[in-house]
Amino acid sequence: MQKPRTLLEKLWDSHAIVTRPDGTTLLWIDRHFVHEGSFHGFGMLDHAGRPLARPDLTLAVADHYVPSHARDIPIADPEVSGIIATLGRNAQRHGIELIGMDDPRQGIVHVVGPEQGLTLPGLTMVCGDSHTSTHGAFGALAFGIGASEVSHVLATQSLWQRRPKTMRIAINGILPPEITAKDVILTIIGRIGAAGAVGHAIEYAGSAIGALSMEGRMTICNMSIEAGGRAGMVAPDDTTFQFLAGRPRAPRDFDAAVAAWRELPSDEDAMFDRSISLDAADIPPTVTWGTSPETAISVAARVPDPDRESDAERRRGMAEQLAYMGLRPGTALDGLRVERVFIGSCTNGRLADLRAAAAVLRGRRASVPGLVVAGSAAVKRAAEAEGLDRVFTDAGLAWGEAGCSMCVGMNGDLVAPGERCASTSNRNFPGRQGPGARTHLMSPAMAAAAALRGHITDVRTLA
Amino acid sequence: MTPFQTETGTVLTIDRANIDTDQIIPARFLRKPRSAGYQNFLFHDLRANEPAFPLNAPGADRCTVLLAGENFGCGSSREGAVYALVDAGFRCVIAPSFGDIFASNAGKNGLLTITRPEADMARLRHLPQDPTITIDLPAQTLILADGTTVSFAVDAFRKRCLLEGLDDIGLTLEYSDDIAAWQDQDRLHRPWAMPG
Ligand code: SF4
Numbered sequence: 001m002q003k004p005r006t007l008l009e010k011l012w013d014s015h016a017i018v019t020r021p022d023g024t025t026l027l028w029i030d031r032h033f034v035h036e037g038s039f040h041g042f043g044m045l046d047h048a049g050r051p052l053a054r055p056d057l058t059l060a061v062a063d064h065y066v067p068s069h070a071r072d073i074p075i076a077d078p079e080v081s082g083i084i085a086t087l088g089r090n091a092q093r094h095g096i097e098l099i100g101m102d103d104p105r106q107g108i109v110h111v112v113g114p115e116q117g118l119t120l121p122g123l124t125m126v127c128g129d130s131h132t133s134t135h136g137a138f139g140a141l142a143f144g145i146g147a148s149e150v151s152h153v154l155a156t157q158s159l160w161q162r163r164p165k166t167m168r169i170a171i172n173g174i175l176p177p178e179i180t181a182k183d184v185i186l187t188i189i190g191r192i193g194a195a196g197a198v199g200h201a202i203e204y205a206g207s208a209i210g211a212l213s214m215e216g217r218m219t220i221c222n223m224s225i226e227a228g229g230r231a232g233m234v235a236p237d238d239t240t241f242q243f244l245a246g247r248p249r250a251p252r253d254f255d256a257a258v259a260a261w262r263e264l265p266s267d268e269d270a271m272f273d274r275s276i277s278l279d280a281a282d283i284p285p286t287v288t289w290g291t292s293p294e295t296a297i298s299v300a301a302r303v304p305d306p307d308r309e310s311d312a313e314r315r316r317g318m319a320e321q322l323a324y325m326g327l328r329p330g331t332a333l334d335g336l337r338v339e340r341v342f343i344g345s346c347t348n349g350r351l352a353d354l355r356a357a358a359a360v361l362r363g364r365r366a367s368v369p370g371l372v373v374a375g376s377a378a379v380k381r382a383a384e385a386e387g388l389d390r391v392f393t394d395a396g397l398a399w400g401e402a403g404c405s406m407c408v409g410m411n412g413d414l415v416a417p418g419e420r421c422a423s424t425s426n427r428n429f430p431g432r433q434g435p436g437a438r439t440h441l442m443s444p445a446m447a448a449a450a451a452l453r454g455h456i457t458d459v460r461t462l463a
Numbered sequence: 464m465t466p467f468q469t470e471t472g473t474v475l476t477i478d479r480a481n482i483d484t485d486q487i488i489p490a491r492f493l494r495k496p497r498s499a500g501y502q503n504f505l506f507h508d509l510r511a512n513e514p515a516f517p518l519n520a521p522g523a524d525r526c527t528v529l530l531a532g533e534n535f536g537c538g539s540s541r542e543g544a545v546y547a548l549v550d551a552g553f554r555c556v557i558a559p560s561f562g563d564i565f566a567s568n569a570g571k572n573g574l575l576t577i578t579r580p581e582a583d584m585a586r587l588r589h590l591p592q593d594p595t596i597t598i599d600l601p602a603q604t605l606i607l608a609d610g611t612t613v614s615f616a617v618d619a620f621r622k623r624c625l626l627e628g629l630d631d632i633g634l635t636l637e638y639s640d641d642i643a644a645w646q647d648q649d650r651l652h653r654p655w656a657m658p659g
Contacts, residue, residue, distance in 0.1 A: 160620070
């Protein structure tokens, strides 16, 4: 009998072209997504005068730099318009399918791939973007790469990798009402730390993960990188297959595909290098206080006091984060004033996320300005068909065109220096949403609640 | 890329945990071509906001070895973070741990990443008066100014690429037959894996 294998091991074994004596493996890559920032990778390919190996497995999507407003007028910044145009030129020159700024399928690459049915169980997927881990929600091995690796995949459709270690994170039981996938992943990162999963591929399991929608699973896998994980994944099941059935680019012989995908989940006795488990009932509405996602704590908690930290290096790190965030030790998170709200990103820019935020905001006025940006044009259309855009604009929030927007501010959607922002994105690093911006990460419902009250608050206390 | 053999350089210490690639190079510079001089963007906002930031110290621009904190280079996959370090003259980063993607990007650009446990890091942080260090990659040894040594591990393949300044793609194309054969059998076994 064959040794029991994990999902990761099955994915690995089925994509290994050759393995060198030192253990590095040349992995076949099934899907390669490129975006505006991939221009360095194309540059290296051109510099070496190499052709693109498999344009049919490559997809170009404009997302990072596209404006959220006024797409019908020329982009003022020539560098921004130039980088978007360069993506189009590279795609055309190499015969790659392009989903450009004006395409009805446009959106954040990690939202578009699943939406189009290009993301599938059992695939290896890469993109020059660390949140490629999102696609692991379907039972794919999906991970971010740098520009040199982008050029390597363009030239060879393969990549040299060492197999990551395996880590199983089980969330057992039933999530309490109003507790979302975002609270789950923030709690996990708070527990294991920003380097907690370095060198590992995480498999999320347990009854609470099985009960999540694909959107929730994507939110969780998306932030695996924020715990240092090389990848995050969830075993495919009927929820996965139902999501994919009928998608534009899903396999034509769907039943045969499903039969193959049913073989993917980790075998019962498979061994993981590390395992941890959390009780779903213990997960609170979760918010970050500092400049690393590992500073995630319950909304009911207080900002910690460095003086109570025994480790000198950690104490200094905490003090630096408090200074950047403009916070005093012991301040209650609940009640902390915010000046701006951002709802969107590849973490929380899907329809379920917008519905959750709209449910809180319906018929009410926000007391601070904010921006809501759908993860894709398809999500935007679906939201508008349900009238969600009106809920947001009636509440006083701006409603933008699909893209990365204020998650990273590359298109000019910036949080002002010193401003405090309740954000559904994935990174609260210094300067991430703009120089001097102070980001608190939270779920869409919690961000909507913060917009209403003008301060961080437990969404469950809103009647 | 520039081959790496034995390097002697001055150490710069940035002793903070979780320095992410957004801090190494803020997002707004990523649209710039490499020819714009990525060294100008290195730790740009930290340098601007903190007069006492180590890279602002006199002579810091001559340092070629960076002693960093835990989880250095976590976050975004931007290879620009490595370009900024390399263009500023850095040849080696030593830290207790690295973001996986950063470490991979570094190796592809001739920037050696060395992972050492906290005990060794403490020794390195308290270098004697002379903060120069020699990195002997063939022998996998750090030689401190007082003559004491610290050995380090490095992936065999990565070591060869660094020593010879080899291009990954050139090496991979030697496996073209294997890749072609793999695609032939894959077409039979996984017809569903092709985009529909
Ligand atoms: S939404 Fe943010 S995290 Fe996601 S791909 Fe865009 S910039 Fe990256």
